[in-house]
Amino acid sequence: NAGVTQTPKFQVLKTGQSMTLQCAQDMNHNSMYWYRQDPGMGLRLIYYSASEGTTDKGEVPNGYNVSRLNKREFSLRLESAAPSQTSVYFCASSTSGGYYEQYFGPGTRLTVT
Amino acid sequence: KQEVTQIPAALSVPEGENLVLNCSFTDSAIYNLQWFRQDPGKGLTSLLLIQSSQREQTSGRLNASLDKSSGRSTLYIAASQPGDSATYLCAGYNNNDMRFGAGTRLTVKP
Numbered sequence: 020n021a022g023v024t025q026t027p028k029f030q031v032l033k034t035g036q037s038m039t040l041q042c043a044q045d046m047n048h049n050s051m052y053w054y055r056q057d058p059g060m061g062l063r064l065i066y067y068s069a070s071e072g073t074t075d076k077g078e079v080p081n082g083y084n085v086s087r088l089n090k091r092e093f094s095l096r097l098e099s100a101a102p103s104q105t106s107v108y109f110c111a112s113s114t115s116g117g118y119y120e121q122y123f124g125p126g127t128r129l130t131v132t
Numbered sequence: 133k134q135e136v137t138q139i140p141a142a143l144s145v146p147e148g149e150n151l152v153l154n155c156s157f158t159d160s161a162i163y164n165l166q167w168f169r170q171d172p173g174k175g176l177t178s179l180l181l182i183q184s185s186q187r188e189q190t191s192g193r194l195n196a197s198l199d200k201s202s203g204r205s206t207l208y209i210a211a212s213q214p215g216d217s218a219t220y221l222c223a224g225y226n227n228n229d230m231r232f233g234a235g236t237r238l239t240v241k242p
Contacts, residue, residue: 123177
């Protein structure tokens with residue numbers, strides 16, 4: 020099993036450009052999450068999907084959109100990238116909600132210039 | 133809103149030493165607390181998950197405890213090894229919200 024996979028691993032964008040970060044899990048998990056990690060601030064939740072067909076905002080949703088494409092895949096879209104969105108983005112999944120262990124992907128390092 | 137704090141931000145110990153990493157949280161109505169390890173440039177690896185009804189969990193040389201009344205969790209690492217060098221993060225979950233500490237960067241010197 021690959022666990023949680025993310026593409027791309029690295030990306031550089033110019034201000035105003037758009038892009039989609041892809042995430043897939045092969046553990047048959049119901050819940051999936053997107054976080055961002057900034058130096059000295061820990062991880063912050065952007066959006067989550069408790070189950071297929073549902074999405075909800077987390078702590079820092081502004082500037083992002085998400086799509087739960089099917090049970091395996093959860094994508095994060097930046098419509099108009101800003102330098103403040105320079106960060107490392109992690110996708111995670113769990114069996115069903117936060118009561119269970121979360122498993123993380125390797126991350127996407129995004130730089131917006 | 134739950135706030136999670138980890139002190140110290142960095143810790144350096146000689147190999148073989150037993151050590152304790154601290155995690156404190158503000159909302160005692162926590163459902164669970166999870167400890168993670170993060171190596172440089174990598175994702176997070178789950179180490180231990182303690183449910184609110186539990187007081188501790190053990191895995192190999194690791195032991196994590198949870199004291200909801202005092203708002204504290206500790207991660208005990210026995211007989212530390214250079215391979216334990218990494219950043220350790222704790223995260224508390226309640227009300228569909230998971231909050232992370234900023235982590236403690238551990239260096240174990242040979």
